[in-house]
Amino acid sequence: MDIPNWLEIILRSSSMVLILFLLTKWLGKKQLSHLSFFEYIVGITVGSIAAEISSGLETHFMNGVYSLLVWTAIPFIAGIIGLKNKKVRNFIEGSSTVVIKNGKIQEENLSKEQYTVDELLQLLRKKNAFQVADVEFAVLESNGDLNVMLKKDKQPITPADLQLEVAPEKMPQAVIMEGKIIDGGLSSRGLSRAWLDTELEKLGVTLDNVYLGQVDTYGQLTVDIYDDKKQIPETKPRQSLLTSLKKCQADLESFSLETDSQEAKQMYKKNADKLQSIIEKSEYLLIQKYS
Template structure:
């Protein structure tokens, strides 16, 4: 039964594991009840229970296909969103219609870091029970875009070490290699086999989590970070020169990689030595 339920749930998709609609909630309870009955009622016909499971699995699958083609059917099955706060004012009728109390609304707002109704421009109760909140413009956190500042795009941190083993695909995705990793671990004074998890961030900085939490990892120093960034830029330029088919671009990448190499040679002493 565990195997059958696993396969049926995989077939229905990840939505069954997240927020459910009313219809999916009922189907989930029913499938669970049928599975329990089959598992405990050994004197009954086993295949009849399996047929029931298949039927109750097909029902939401077919309903989902119909819902994709018809918005009316989708709204009926899954429900639609409801505005409960507009222009800083509670929409009492909509709130009562959804059978929510003011206390429940305030609790949902606090989860969204909104503690005053007057600070909320819109609050929409979704069909899955989530509350989405948009604060008024003067209550929203300031972003770099508000200050007209350009920021570098963030990349997903890449895991390069897991349970003491190097993940090569994480290194190659950032244009790095094992030699670079060994140098960074040596700077931190950590052996590879002692690292539980190691990740490289957007700026090519290695952070590690070791097995023994009592050991303090030395913090990365700005000069060493700068040297690491220069070396990464040089490696990127070399990689670009090998990947491009344009002879002009190849020469440009190679020329600038040589310039960076010269800069690194001249500044490496200053960036690696300890000064008072």
């Protein structure tokens, strides 16, 4: 009994989805990221072959599968060779090109890559670089990405520039999803449901109205709620901490002036100086806009 055309197309297409999935898994994640010239050609060809096998009823199914295997094996083998031989890798994947050096456009390199100045400026704007003169180096990668290094005096100030020691950032941890508490997220930060209830009460929201709740590096809860019209009060725990530290430091200074005891005066002054040093080292972090 002959299989109806519509059923054969369904079976062929379903088989192709499974085969392409397995072949792509074999090639690895690189095939899913930015493609080189070679990978781009292979991707188009494999897609065309798969489409022909799925709908071309006159095409022998296994012949198409063999063709797919060949086209998949070629980039796999080329990738292995490229890992061991830089010249082969550069030939297959291409190499990076410097298009800006010391704030000056390298016209010859730009022309060789067939980019116009307008296209270069567009890529620079995507990297938040609006002035060519501000760029120390700009490198056009083989996958078409532009990597930019600004001149030292144009780079944003970092804690390292201010000689500040900062604690490493932790990945935000989800503690509420779609109105349900994620106990694993709470326990990973050493927090409890009681703490969560208190924080939700401070924000004036109920658990069932929270679509997503996350705890940041500093243990602050931020929520996204279903009711977008409701305004959530912005909490600034670090700003409050800074205010408290400054008040304590001022109180210690005041106590040192009020007391007649030289021993107490020295103690108050010594601790006021220590607290002032702590404030100076941590103020940069405590006054950030996202605090």
